[in-house]
Amino acid sequence: MNRRIILLISLISTSFIYAQSVEGTVTDKANKPASETEVLITKDNAKFSAITDEKGAFKIPLKENGNYLLEVIKDGVKTNSENITVKGNAKKDIQIKDEPVVQKVEGVTVTVKKKLFERKVDRLVFNVENSVASQGIDAIEALAKTPMVKTSDEAISIAGKSNVAVMINDRLLNLNGQELINYLKTLRSDDILKIEVITTPPAKYDAEGKSGLINIILKKNANLGWNGSLQTSGNYFWGKPTVSARSGATFNYQGEKLSLSTNLSVGDNYWQYNTYSNMVGITNNNFWNRDSDNLNNYKYKSGNIKAEYKINDKNVAGFNYNYSHSNPWERSENTSTRFNDKGLVNIVSNFSNRNSRDVHNATAFYEAKIDSMGGKLNLTANMMLNNSNGKNFSNTLSPETVYTMANPISKYRIYSGQADLEKTFGKIKTESGIKYTKIKNDSEFNFFDIKNGQYNLNTDRTNIFLYNEENYAAYFSTNFKINDKWDAKAGLRYEYTTLEGVSMNDDTSANIKYGKFFPTAYLSYKPNENHSFSLNYSRRISRPYFGNLNPFKYFISNYEYTTGNPYLLPSFSDNFELGYVLNNNFNVTLYYNYNKDNWDRIQMVDDNYRYTVAKNFYNEDQAGINISYNYNKLKWLESNVFVNGFYAKSKSYDPAITSTPAGYSANINIDNNFFLNKEKTVTLMLGLWGSLPNRNGNTYYYTNASLYTGMKLSLMDKKLLVNLYLNDILNTNREKGIEYYPTYNIDYQYKGITRNIHLSLTYKFGNNNVKGATKQVKFEESNRAGGGNN
Numbered sequence: 001m002n003r004r005i006i007l008l009i010s011l012i013s014t015s016f017i018y019a020q021s022v023e024g025t026v027t028d029k030a031n032k033p034a035s036e037t038e039v040l041i042t043k044d045n046a047k048f049s050a051i052t053d054e055k056g057a058f059k060i061p062l063k064e065n066g067n068y069l070l071e072v073i074k075d076g077v078k079t080n081s082e083n084i085t086v087k088g089n090a091k092k093d094i095q096i097k098d099e100p101v102v103q104k105v106e107g108v109t110v111t112v113k114k115k116l117f118e119r120k121v122d123r124l125v126f127n128v129e130n131s132v133a134s135q136g137i138d139a140i141e142a143l144a145k146t147p148m149v150k151t152s153d154e155a156i157s158i159a160g161k162s163n164v165a166v167m168i169n170d171r172l173l174n175l176n177g178q179e180l181i182n183y184l185k186t187l188r189s190d191d192i193l194k195i196e197v198i199t200t201p202p203a204k205y206d207a208e209g210k211s212g213l214i215n216i217i218l219k220k221n222a223n224l225g226w227n228g229s230l231q232t233s234g235n236y237f238w239g240k241p242t243v244s245a246r247s248g249a250t251f252n253y254q255g256e257k258l259s260l261s262t263n264l265s266v267g268d269n270y271w272q273y274n275t276y277s278n279m280v281g282i283t284n285n286n287f288w289n290r291d292s293d294n295l296n297n298y299k300y301k302s303g304n305i306k307a308e309y310k311i312n313d314k315n316v317a318g319f320n321y322n323y324s325h326s327n328p329w330e331r332s333e334n335t336s337t338r339f340n341d342k343g344l345v346n347i348v349s350n351f352s353n354r355n356s357r358d359v360h361n362a363t364a365f366y367e368a369k370i371d372s373m374g375g376k377l378n379l380t381a382n383m384m385l386n387n388s389n390g391k392n393f394s395n396t397l398s399p400e401t402v403y404t405m406a407n408p409i410s411k412y413r414i415y416s417g418q419a420d421l422e423k424t425f426g427k428i429k430t431e432s433g434i435k436y437t438k439i440k441n442d443s444e445f446n447f448f449d450i451k452n453g454q455y456n457l458n459t460d461r462t463n464i465f466l467y468n469e470e471n472y473a474a475y476f477s478t479n480f481k482i483n484d485k486w487d488a489k490a491g492l493r494y495e496y497t498t499l500e501g502v503s504m505n506d507d508t509s510a511n512i513k514y515g516k517f518f519p520t521a522y523l524s525y526k527p528n529e530n531h532s533f534s535l536n537y538s539r540r541i542s543r544p545y546f547g548n549l550n551p552f553k554y555f556i557s558n559y560e561y562t563t564g565n566p567y568l569l570p571s572f573s574d575n576f577e578l579g580y581v582l583n584n585n586f587n588v589t590l591y592y593n594y595n596k597d598n599w600d601r602i603q604m605v606d607d608n609y610r611y612t613v614a615k616n617f618y619n620e621d622q623a624g625i626n627i628s629y630n631y632n633k634l635k636w637l638e639s640n641v642f643v644n645g646f647y648a649k650s651k652s653y654d655p656a657i658t659s660t661p662a663g664y665s666a667n668i669n670i671d672n673n674f675f676l677n678k679e680k681t682v683t684l685m686l687g688l689w690g691s692l693p694n695r696n697g698n699t700y701y702y703t704n705a706s707l708y709t710g711m712k713l714s715l716m717d718k719k720l721l722v723n724l725y726l727n728d729i730l731n732t733n734r735e736k737g738i739e740y741y742p743t744y745n746i747d748y749q750y751k752g753i754t755r756n757i758h759l760s761l762t763y764k765f766g767n768n769n770v771k772g773a774t775k776q777v778k779f780e781e782s783n784r785a786g787g788g789n790n
Helices: 002-014 139-144 177-184 780-786
Strands: 020-027 038-043 046-051 057-062 066-074 077-086 089-091 117-119 124-126 149-151 156-158 165-168 192-198 213-218 225-237 243-254 258-281 287-312 315-326 329-340 343-369 376-398 402-425 428-451 454-457 463-481 486-503 508-528 531-542 553-557 560-563 571-582 586-606 609-631 637-652 663-675 682-691 694-696 699-701 704-715 720-727 735-740 744-752 756-766
Touching: 020 066, 020 077, 038 057, 046 057, 117 531, 117 571, 117 586, 139 149, 139 177, 139 192, 225 258, 258 586, 329 553, 343 553, 402 553, 637 694, 663 694
Parallel strands: 020 089, 165 213, 376 553, 560 609
Antiparallel strands: 020 057, 038 046, 038 066, 066 077, 117 124, 124 192, 149 156, 192 213, 225 243, 225 756, 243 258, 258 287, 258 744, 287 315, 287 329, 315 343, 329 343, 343 376, 376 402, 402 428, 428 454, 428 463, 463 486, 486 508, 508 531, 531 571, 553 560, 571 586, 586 609, 609 637, 637 663, 663 682, 682 704, 694 699, 699 735, 704 720, 720 756, 735 744
C-alpha cells in the first residue's frame, strides 16, 4: 500500500511539470490485468517507469515529446520491447507476449532461462537465437541444426522425407531446387528468430506435399537504416581440376514506411558422379548391366527484389520479383552389356545435354488489419513464367553407330490468386480462405536423326504435349484455448482439381477430375514449463511433377530411354503424431503414416529397349519415433542429436513390380560445436550422419553414412564470417540399393564427389539490425515445376 501512495504523490507533483505522458493498461496472455508489472520508458540517458496497479493500469509523465523505447518487465523477465512516438498525452494498452525478450538494459540486467525447443499445438519450434552454435552461419546451415531436418546442396528433408516446402514469415518461397538452396544461403542465421517444423500442416496451407513445411521466422525490424553483405564460397573436390563457386551480394533498407531488399548471385556448380545398374534375371539367365560416368556443370545468374510499403498502421502492400537464368550442361559416357535369347550385345554410348532456362516469379500482396483483436485480411497474386530450350545429343557407338539430337522446348505458366481472413471471437481464433490456381504447360519435343551432318526430323519420336490444370480450394480452421494448459485446433480444406494432358503425336489424352477433403486436428497439453504434449492428425496429397506426366522419350542411347506417364495419379497420405517435449530441449515424437497410391520411377525391359517410367504401384504403412536432444550444459560445447527409428511396409498392387520386404530402419544425425574461446567466435565443428538399411516401394537401400569437420570464425566484431568445412572425410557417402521385380532384380549404386573442402566468406556492412523487406507470399504450385525434365 505504501508503494501505491508514493506512486500517487509522485504523479500529482509531476503533473504540473510534465505536459505529456503515456498511460494505459497491461494484460496477460488471457487478457486479464497484469498487476505489479514494471513499464519502463527510456530516451538517451533518461528513464521513466511505473508499476501497474491491481487493474493493470499505469501512467508515466514525460518531460518532452519525441521517440522513446517502451519495455515491459514481469517477474524479472522482459516480455515486450517496442519504439513509440509521444505527442502530448498518449494512450498505450499492452498485452504481454508469449516469448520473453532477452536483452541487457543499461542499469537493469534481465535474464531468462533459454528455451531451445518448444512444442506448439501444430508445430515444433527451434529458437535459433538461443543457440550459440547457430549464429554466424547461413539459413541452410541453421536448418541442418534443426530437429528432424536434414539439408544438402541439392535438397531439404524432414525425417528422411524429401520435397519439403519452405516458408519465410509464414509465406511460402516461390522457389525450388537449386534456386531455393541458393536463396537460403543468402539469409543469415543472425536475422532468424526461430525455425518451425510443421510435419502436419494446418488447413490454411495447401494440401500438397506429404513431407510437411518449414517456416523460417525472421526477427522483427525495429531499426531504421540500411545494410549490405558480400558473400563468396567454393568447393574443392579431391583429384578434380574444377571447383564449384558462388558469389553474391545483398542490400536491405528500412525507412519509416518503405522497406527494400535485393540480392544478386552468380554460380558455377560442378558435379561428377558414377553409377552402375545391373539387371539380372530370376527366372532365366538374362542380364542387362549398365555403367555410367557423368559430369554436370550448372551455371546460373539470379536476382531478387522485394518491396513493402506501410500505407498506415493497418495496411501494408508489397511485391516480390525473382529472375534466374541458367545454362545447365550434362555429359555422360556409358557402357552396357545385354544378354537375352538373341545373344550378347555390348552397347557403348554417350550423350551431351545443354539447356537454357529463364524463370520469372512475380508476386504481390496486400495485408489489412481489420480490428484490434488481431484480425487480418490478406490478398495475394502470383505468377511464374518458365521458358526452357535444350539441345540434347545422344550417340550410340556400338554395336552400330547412330547419332541423334533432341530439341525439347518447354513453356509453362502458373497463375494463382487467394484471399485469407483471420478473425478472433473471444477465445476462438478462426482462419478461412479461398484460392484459385491455373497451370499451363506446352511442351514441344523435336527429334532428329543425324546422318552425314544433316539433321533429319524423326516424326515417330517427335511429339507435342499440352497440359492444363485448374485447382479450386477453400478452407476453414479454428484455434481454441481451452484453459492455460490445453489448446485445441481443427480445420477442413477442400480442393477440386481438373486436368487434361494431350499427346499430339499418338493422339492420346488424359482427362481427370477429382475433389477431396483434407481434415486437420490438433490437441496440446502443457501442465507446466518443463513438459508439453501434443496429438496431431492431417491428410495430405502429392501431385506428380510436370516432367513425370510428359510422355516424351528421352533417349540416352538407341536402346535406352526415360519417359513420363500422362495417366499418373496423385497419392494421398494420412498422418498421425504424438509428441512430447521435456525441458524445452528434449523432443520425442511417435508417428504413423498411411500412404495410398504412391508413385515412383521403375525400370522396365520391352524387347530391345530398357527404359524408366513413373507409375502408381504401391501403398505404404510407416510407424516410427523421432528423438532430438540439445546438450548445452558446458560453456565450451553444444551438441545436437537426432534419431529417427521406424518400421515400413509396402504393398505393390501392380503385378509387374514386387514390393520390398517389410522391416525396421533408423537415421541418426549428430552435430558437435566446440567453442575454443570465451567469446565463442572460434568454433570447431564435428558431425556425423548415417542411415541403416531401409525400404520404400520396391527398393531396398543399403547403409549410408558421412563424417564432417570444420572451423567457424567470427571476426571484426562479427562483420566478417569465415566457415571452412571438410565434408565426407571418409568418402563413404553414396546411395546403393536393390529394386525388386517378378522376373528380375536390379542392383544399383550412385556415387558422387562428396568428399570436398568448402570455404565461405561473408562480410556485412551497415546497420546489422536492419532486415529490409521480409514478407513472402504463398505459391505452393511452383514447387511442382522443378521435379522433371523441361
